[in-house]
Amino acid sequence: MKRMLSLVLSLILAWSLTIPSLAAEDLDPPLWQQMGFSSREECITYVYGNEDAYEQAVQEALERQQWEDAMADDIAAFDPDAYWESDECQYSWFYDSKEEFMEEWFLETEEEFRDVMLEDWLDQQWDAYWQETLVDRTRAELGAPAGQTGVMLDGTYLSFPGSAAPEVVNGCTMVPCGPLLTAFGGTVSHTGSDVTCTLDGAVYRLRSGSDTITVTAADGTVSEIPLGVACYEKNGATYLALRPFAEAMGCDVMWDSTFQTAVLLRRDKVIAQLDEQFTLINQMFAAMEYDASKNYKTVARMDAKLTMLDSINGDKQYPMDADVEMLQSGGTVNLKLTMDLSALLEIPGALDGMDPLSAAAVKGQLRNVKMEMIYDAEGGTLYLKMPLLAQLTGGQLDEDSWIAFPAADLTQMPVGTSATMGAVLYQSMRQQVELMSSFGPYYFEGMITPAMLYREVFVSAEEAAAYLGDDCFEASGGYSVLHYDEEDYNAYLESEYGEGSAEYLSEFEQLEMELKVARSGAATFRVLMQTKDQGMYSPAMLLDISGSQSPTRVDLSMLMKLKNQFNLELTYTGNTTETDQKPNTAPPAGETVIDPYESYMVPEPAAA
Template sequence: MKFGWKRLLAVGTALVLSLSLSAPALAAGETAGIAVQLDGSNVTFIDAVPEVKDQRTFLPFRAVFEAMGATVDWHDTTVTAVRGDTTITMQLGSTAVTVQEGTSTRTVSMDVAPYVKNNRTYVPIRFAAEAFGCNVGWDQAAQTVLILDPEGLIGDATFEIMNAAIAGQEKPQGNQALDGDFRISMNMGADGTYDMTGEVSGVASQTAMDLAMSMDLSALAQEMTAEDLGVTEAQADAVRDYMEDILKDASFAMRMDLDQGSCYFNVPILAEFLAEQGVTENTWYSLDLSGLGLTGLTAAQTVTMEDLLDQMLTGTLDNAAVAQSLASTVRMYACLFQDAAFTRSGDTYTAVYEGAQMGMAMETKTVIRMDGDKLRDISMDMTMSAAGTAVTYDITASTTKVDMTMTMSEPTTGMEMKMDFAMSVSATTKAPETGLPAGAQEVSLEALMAQAMSADL
């Protein structure tokens, strides 16, 4: 076998591992029944455990809020939690919560009230944690309460340097034309070297994008054996020629509108293989982005690093692995881009990091070049490795151009890959198309994935 489907699968798996080694398993020590995950780690309960009452999840007051770094107190029928300049006050049997932030005080109404059981105070966790600015969710499959606490994840990190770079970008006044190309070289050792090329074009605004990509993957076809193709030797040459013709134009299109929370993408080549499932060249897959809460962020005139990190933790939270990944990612960004990470030489700021993040060994070098209060460009070199797989990125971006080189090595298959990508950005009067094309067949990606998971079960 030269370049078989199993090897293609191995390559794909290596890519997934290298680009998303960020979803560790749930932490050990889960509570029997309902578990609580705070910022990616499970909260330990010693003498009182979470429980459901009146269709709401109640947690032992002291254990959860002390885990969040708050000081808790109980007096008569009043329970309080204090963290920084925020004080939360609840009364047993009352559905009112008082939240004092500095000199400002507000009252939040709950639909259930705190209570005492076995000398332990239980509070409705969603209302209590949200009062501290947390995002609270529920993973039904894992029976786990999910809490993401921006203040706890970011800690004392400040981002004045990154904020100055963001503010110093030349803000596009209208729509921007995108024009780029890329080359991917794959070295499979004894199985040969394969080059793939492609082009990217499109239009983007502050909140929308219309992108088209074409790829030439035909070099793979002639390396496929009869076994790979599932045909006899007598049929192989004809099938290889057929596959080469198909793979010569492996195109992809995407239309996205953050204000509307919509994303559509089209992969015409799938029609060649999934026609029996009703897939055509005009099948577009839809993805609902409305739960990500991006509208306010994209509408903001000035975005800060704090805004970006906080926004990552906003939206629907219903999967424990995703919550862990988000917590790990925010911690990593706070570590890499905080002011304490940078040193200054004139108008150039450099941050170097070597350590471990999200279960990976990581080395990074970030350089921000300013012209006074204007951003000239920003570059980042990053190497990540885990389980022998190593990925290196070298990215430089300005307001008019993006250059990126990515290399990857995967020891299990002996595969090495290099991708070079360059894209220019320029003003255009054309607006991005964000809706479905006329006559398109829409298929919900979420429904498709749910169906696939159900079939697997």
């Protein structure tokens, strides 16, 4: 009965979502009055922040009211004493008796007791109903067709008229080809069981019973798209396997198990749309682009000096340095890092509890810390060798062993080639979605699934454009200059939290950031920020970073100060040149590679 009630209420809700004017209807008494405010405007100012958030709260309150109306019989039959004795009542967990609870809550009558118990029971029932119907409500909001497997292209659900709808057969999403081909911009014609589609100057031909699509390009070149599953006729439509066709059309394809939807995103098209707001930032990225067919070598040096502040015994300095050598070609990167960190052990207390022999061994290791890394984007594997790990693990690892980590997620990002702001936004959001999807079919409000990826990546782009978009730059002296300071930050706080809020919400004594991009794409930058002093638990911190970058050189300097505790100075310089040296895709033949997911070591085959 409860499931039937939920279904009926879900259908009512889905219908109401198609009529936005209903959302403007207010409650009786109005929501602002129920919350104890003197006006709607006052309630929006102090609670919701804007009209849209208030209207959403009104809509949710209306839904709750409709739901309670439908629960009238259950409410009338509610037994507060039986509920108190049940495991559902949270209050009975903390009180020894009903009488003790009533005394603590100043409840003088059984009617008052019933009201509190009823409110608690209704809240729990509403939460259960809200969760149970959440997927249906969200599907309706996204525009998904009711009762069908959905197909979404670039954020919009495709319409499949008549009785021919997408279906999942043996784990493969099969789709009527007519609406699908039309959605991609094709002109479709049928001759018996043959289907012909003209799209972007090419002609696509398929037929029922065939597991391939024949493509004749504008220049007469003929190729095939293997589908893996034969097309078939059903309800007057020719069905084809969705994923192989969509991938051949340049789409990223994901399955959204929550909303039973195949999600297609034309990656290049989406990224191009995102990049429209970031041409100046992308100008800087483009200047850093490397030719994927060539090899590049980067040699870098980093020097650091840590000063521990001591007003009684005198300040003490601890120098550190690192040398970096990197080879890269396309998606393959080799990194060698050598560091001297032995000065860290001179800090008082660093060797406490360590016997002299062990302390000498650790100090020797830190004087010459070495690390090697090999990353193969095509194979999706990252190899790491660090002799210090042998010391830290008590000899469980051999000094010359490599550890292999699967790094499939990194293969989606360009390595050694230019990125764009759109590509970074798209891929970072996609990885978030894939991570959330890995938790299984469980869905909660606010969770981002594949069906929401298109919408959310554009929301993310709008937020980024407010700080890094083309409109944030000004032309000055041959540069495009982006400037952000304390005044801008305070204006943001006051726009979000009201006039005067910056005075007590601002975290900074100083704030200034500037990025200057030349027409060549070379850039200089400066970040200066100083936080407010919050006492011993959060002392003032100053951070000053500046530098420049070009396709062949990167220079960076940093000063970090923590009040009355330490200063850290750091400089980095890196130079990149073309080279004949080619990076390895795996450790040399015969060396030991450890699989961290296995308990044994295996010899790594020779590098290809």
